[in-house]
Amino acid sequence: xxNDTFMLGGKEFHSRxxxxxxxxxxxLIKAAVENAGAEIITLAVRxxxxxxxxxxxxxxxxxxxxxxxxxxxxxxxxxxxxxxxARELGCGDFVKIEIMxxxxxxxxxxxxxxxxxxxLADEGFVVLPYMYPDLNVARELVKAGAAAVMPLASxxxxxxxxxxxxxxxILIDEIDVPIIVDAGIGKPSEACAAMEMGAAAIMSxxxxxxxxxxxAMAGAFKSAIEAGxxxxxxxxxxxxxxxxxxxxxLTGFLRD
Amino acid sequence: xxxxxxxxxxATELPLLAYLEExxxxxxxxxxxxxxxIVPKSQYANCILxxxxxxxxxxxxxxx
Numbered sequence: 001x002x003n004d005t006f007m008l009g010g011k012e013f014h015s016r017x018x019x020x021x022x023x024x025x026x027x028l029i030k031a032a033v034e035n036a037g038a039e040i041i042t043l044a045v046r047x048x049x050x051x052x053x054x055x056x057x058x059x060x061x062x063x064x065x066x067x068x069x070x071x072x073x074x075x076x077x078x079x080x081x082x083x084x085x086a087r088e089l090g091c092g093d094f095v096k097i098e099i100m101x102x103x104x105x106x107x108x109x110x111x112x113x114x115x116x117x118x119x120l121a122d123e124g125f126v127v128l129p130y131m132y133p134d135l136n137v138a139r140e141l142v143k144a145g146a147a148a149v150m151p152l153a154s155x156x157x158x159x160x161x162x163x164x165x166x167x168x169x170i171l172i173d174e175i176d177v178p179i180i181v182d183a184g185i186g187k188p189s190e191a192c193a194a195m196e197m198g199a200a201a202i203m204s205x206x207x208x209x210x211x212x213x214x215x216a217m218a219g220a221f222k223s224a225i226e227a228g229x230x231x232x233x234x235x236x237x238x239x240x241x242x243x244x245x246x247x248x249x250l251t252g253f254l255r256d
Numbered sequence: 257x258x259x260x261x262x263x264x265x266x267a268t269e270l271p272l273l274a275y276l277e278e279x280x281x282x283x284x285x286x287x288x289x290x291x292x293x294i295v296p297k298s299q300y301a302n303c304i305l306x307x308x309x310x311x312x313x314x315x316x317x318x319x320x
Contacts, residue, residue, distance in 0.1 A: 044319025
C-alpha cells in the first residue's frame, strides 16, 4: 500500500483521509490528526478576534497540507476573495471551494462553483471544488482547472451516509481527476464503501467531531478507508443476479 | 469613519501596522483586505487607512 499514492497540485499523498478541523476543541485536533494519519486538514477563514490568544495552526503538525475552505461565500466573487485571503495567510495555495446560498440544506451552488474554480485555477490555486454530484458540472469543473472534484455524499453535517452513491459512482467512472467524497459520511463503514467504489479519498469532519471519543473515531475512519482502498485495488468479487453459487466442491458427497 | 471587521472606527487616517500592534494582532497569523483588495504583509508598514475604507482582518479557524 506504500506505493499507492495520489497527486494533488503536484504533491503526492499517501493518506486518503482528509480531516476537517471544525466543531472540536483545539486540544483534540493534534490527537485526531495523528490517529487519522491525515496529510491534509481543512480549515475555515473568519474575521479574527484579537482576544483569541490561541491559533489553530499551533495545533496542526507542520508536515500537514492545509486546505482552507471558502465557507461563508454565497457566490463566486466572495469565494475568490476568501481564497485570496487564505493564500495571504501563508500556508500554501490549496483551496476547497464551498459556495452556498441557503442555510437550511447547505447545498453547494454548482454554477457559482464553476466560475470560482476557473478564476482561482487561473491564479495558480490548487482548486478542490465541493459540489453536488452532477456529471456535467464535474466535467465543467475539470475544464475550469479543478485538481480534484469533491461531491457530497449527503447534506453537510448530517452523518446520513452515501445518499448520492449512484451519482458519485458515475463521477468516479467518468472523471479523470481524483474524486474525493465530502460531506455527510457518518460512519467508517460508509467511508469504506465509498473507497470500495473507487473514490480517491474521503473528507470527513462531523462524523469525527460528534463522536463520543474523537481521536478513537479518527483511527476507526483511517482503518476503514485503508480497508476500502485495499478492497478496491483487489477488485471486488462479483454479485450474482439470482440464485446461489456453492463455495464447496460439488463432487465427493458422502452418498451414493 | 473606517470600517474594520464590521465595526466603525472614528478616524480619518489610521496607519495599518500601528492599528494591528495596538490591538494585539499577530501579523504572522492574519491576512488583511482593504476595499476587497489584499494588503500584502510587506505593505503593512506603508499602508495608511483612510475614511471610507472597509477593512477585513481574518485568520484560520477550525472548519470542514
